[in-house]
Amino acid sequence: MRLSQKLGLNGFQDLKITLTAEINQKKRIDQLLANEPVTAESTYDDIVKTLPALYDKAVTNTRLSLDKNSMKRISQVLQKAECIDIYGTGISYILAQSAAFKISTLGLECSAYEVLILTIWRRVSTRKTLLFDQSDRINHTVICMAKYLREATETYVVGIAGPYHTELKKWCHEIVEIPNRDAL
Numbered sequence: 001m002r003l004s005q006k007l008g009l010n011g012f013q014d015l016k017i018t019l020t021a022e023i024n025q026k027k028r029i030d031q032l033l034a035n036e037p038v039t040a041e042s043t044y045d046d047i048v049k050t051l052p053a054l055y056d057k058a059v060t061n062t063r064l065s066l067d068k069n070s071m072k073r074i075s076q077v078l079q080k081a082e083c084i085d086i087y088g089t090g091i092s093y094i095l096a097q098s099a100a101f102k103i104s105t106l107g108l109e110c111s112a113y114e115v116l117i118l119t120i121w122r123r124v125s126t127r128k129t130l131l132f133d134q135s136d137r138i139n140h141t142v143i144c145m146a147k148y149l150r151e152a153t154e155t156y157v158v159g160i161a162g163p164y165h166t167e168l169k170k171w172c173h174e175i176v177e178i179p180n181r182d183a184l
């Protein structure tokens with residue numbers, strides 16, 4: 001119980017749920033890495049030849065999947081937003097932190113959050129905020145965050161998601177679809 005509290009969790013049950021989610025995420029990463037063209041056996045020349053092609057393919061697929069009209073609408077909201085909050089879970093939280101840092105360097109107020117808590121909900125509900133939910137797969141936590149913010153606040157909700165975003169789409173004003181690894 002004390003360990004759970006020191007980790008900022010509500011109790012042992014919360015610890016088990018968090019640990020299970022992390023283990024599942026680790027398994028998923030291991031599965032993805034098993035199919036990587038760059039492995040521990042790859043030579044320097046292999047890596048130098050492979051990486052540019054992978055990046056080019058990822059950028060091209062992403063660019064082709066973007067909806068120009070949706071991006072224009074998001075841009076208009078971004079220009080009027082007092083602050084930008086980016087939410088994610090697991091790996092997408094790390095991406096949210098990176099994006100928040102980059103956006104902050106442009107002089108815009110931007111923060112990344114992994115878990116919605118009541119104080120954040122209150123802050124979001126009283127300011128013009130643009131919310132980005134990031135999810136590369138079906139994620140119940142992200143869907144719950146988007147649903148709450150759409151129903152209970154005046155937050156403009158943008159989902160950044162892979163192709164399996166049907167449930168998330170219901171709760172977002174806009175969806176930016178990012179191709180998943182299967183499409184690359």
